[in-house]
Amino acid sequence: MCNLSKKYIYIILLVVTGYLCKTPSSNKLKFVFILMRSVNRAPLNYYENISSNIENWPNGLGELTNEGIINAYRAGKLLRERYRHFLNPSERYSPSEIDVSSSEVDRCYQTAGYLLAGMYPPDEQQVWNPELLWQPVPIKTSLSKDYHMFGDNALYCPKYWIELHEASEDFIKTEKIKNFINYLRNNTFKTLKTINDALAICDVIWTDYMSKNSIPDWALKRFDDIEKFMLHSMLILNSNSDQMKRLFSGDLVGDIINRMEAIINKSLNAKKMYLHVGHDSTIVPFFNTLNVSEIEYPQFGATVLIELYLTPLNKTLIKLLYNKNYEWKESNIKLIELPGCPLPCGLENWRTLTQKFIPQNLNEECKNS
Template identity: 30%
Template sequence: MAGKSGAGSFSPLWTVVLLLGQILAAVQLAQARQLRLVTVVYRHGDRSPVRAYPKDVHQESAWPQGFGQLTQVGMRQHWDLGQALRARYKGFLNESYDRHEIYVRSTDVDRTLMSAEANLAGLYPPEGSQVFNPNISWQPIPVHTVPDSEERLLKFPILPCPKYLKLQEETRKSPEYVNKTTDNMNFIQMVANETGLSDCSLESVWSISDILFCESKHNLSLPSWATPDVLARLSNLKDFSFRFLFGIIEQKQKARLQGGVLVAQILKNITAAAHNTSSGLKLIAYSAHDTTLGALQMALDVYNGKQAPYAACHIFELYEESPGNFTVEMYFRNESAQPPFSLTVPGCVHSCPLEKFQSLLQLVVAEDWEKECQLSSPSRDTEVIIGLVVCGCILFLLVVLLLIVLFRQKSQPIGYQHVSDVGEEQS
């Protein structure tokens, strides 16, 4: 009895200890870092070439859906990416599709729209009440877009932009560009002769690399001149063309006119999530192109110099480390067999404080894109100069006239006055 009574006397104490432990665990859980928003920018999947060269034996009829279309290989690549995102964000995203937590936007191009749809099929296979047909493991999910002529977020380079075109003219005069042209002049001429292209240049030869790459991936025969060495050299020139578009010289200035536009939107989305004004969004996905990823990564200064492969995916993750304390992490998935690897904005750490992340990227964000894109018109400058000269001449004449008047006034005899003689005659 004594032992039983003694044990009973300790039960209230243990209850208090357990209660305190639960409260402490709850507080720690509430203060643990939490994922708040994910933004992904991905390239479309495997596609057919966007064109053929004149002497190519494989013209558009060689491709089931024609030029520039997503292939079944590309569909599987994006279904796999959707599955990978589903696994990575298990517990963060709902198991089933919830329209309040995801927003998807694509360029208005068949292959990017279809890639987004294939990706969503892997990310949100229907379950329970969302199964509308037991024979179809798929459900429709909205993919937003704008007409190609209005696209100013995901398709690069963004044109028209006179300032950017001026920067490209300056890039063509840079030592690196001039040397690259000189070193490859004979090679480019050979490619032009073999393909039948009349406008083959350092900037357009990438398309030959793309065509041959697509054909080799789909087991179509290559011409005899397309040796491994030639293909490697073409691939190198293709990578150079991406650097030409967004770098080589004035990279940050180019970024303000190109990739910085997308950076600005991503920062806006992240800031809204941090301030709880994002309407509950957890995932924002952009389905786009290799040039999109190139422009974005050049603006972020994390570009590795290589064209992004099919279904490559750049990831931004916003974390709340503690109440009101946020960090941003970036990852890049460029191989389906490997997990994404981390990227870091120069000047920060991988888990970059949100304020520092924003501050570092303000250099590539244009306050007024339309204004920064403009160049002063030579004719307008001439008109201004002529106007200033005319105004100057008029002002000079007015000064001269004023001086003449003053000089004449001073030249009259001092004390001279006309005095009326009427009074003298009367006297």
């Protein structure tokens, strides 16, 4: 009798769990957050005997390539297709539907702009020039909670800068990293005193490789190590402590949760979608703040998706997805279980889980007092 009861309880649990985790045909999609790395670009630097021909980058160093422009536009069309039953069915842009923000870097602005051109082609009433089927969609840096610049200047967030300096010193002293940087020194004949010095070399090699340009044999031999070094360089941006996570990425997590709650509470100005275009140094620390393990180095156009659903039982359900590059193949889009909040993960549970990483007053918390 005891075994029979346990069996029935197990079946009931399976039914309830399955009901909460049904596909969007039964669960209603309410909000989508999109965090995207800018698309294909030129290397940030040029080095004789390391870089490919400078003529490969006619738009300039650090700028989007034509391939990147096409991929951003295509991503917009594919996002429109993915969320065609969620967004305005007429494909008409409405300011009440979406917020868009960008890191204050040209390639991020441009990625957002080309993506939105694919996502929101003007309808008949919105066409202002029949020879140019495009309409401007606002991109607002004022909405951005992307603090990648904290790693560039101590003045932005002194408390964070101190911890980053300590974490960087510890990282560069590890035997494995010392050996790797020595390998770069011996093959590039560069001094390479800091992580950023080594990262600049790695960026040139990685970007050339991703653009199918030739790279030196010594770099090809250690390409996996180059990519791992780039990933670990992003991880140390907030891996040293919960305080680093709170200062660097916590504001973004808090903003997403606030937007979700505004939708659920039917707030007047709530938007159903929020898109932010940032960097590899935005995505990796964001995942790290959520304690997502086994993070891959984000390729150009890599995208984090967080979807909020309302179930038929009026329960919230959060899904975290990751698209590893600009191609948007369904096979590349991976469902990631939120650590500490297994499916079905509700919004209230997620807020409780992440509360310690969300700053109440970032400016005050950044002060080194």
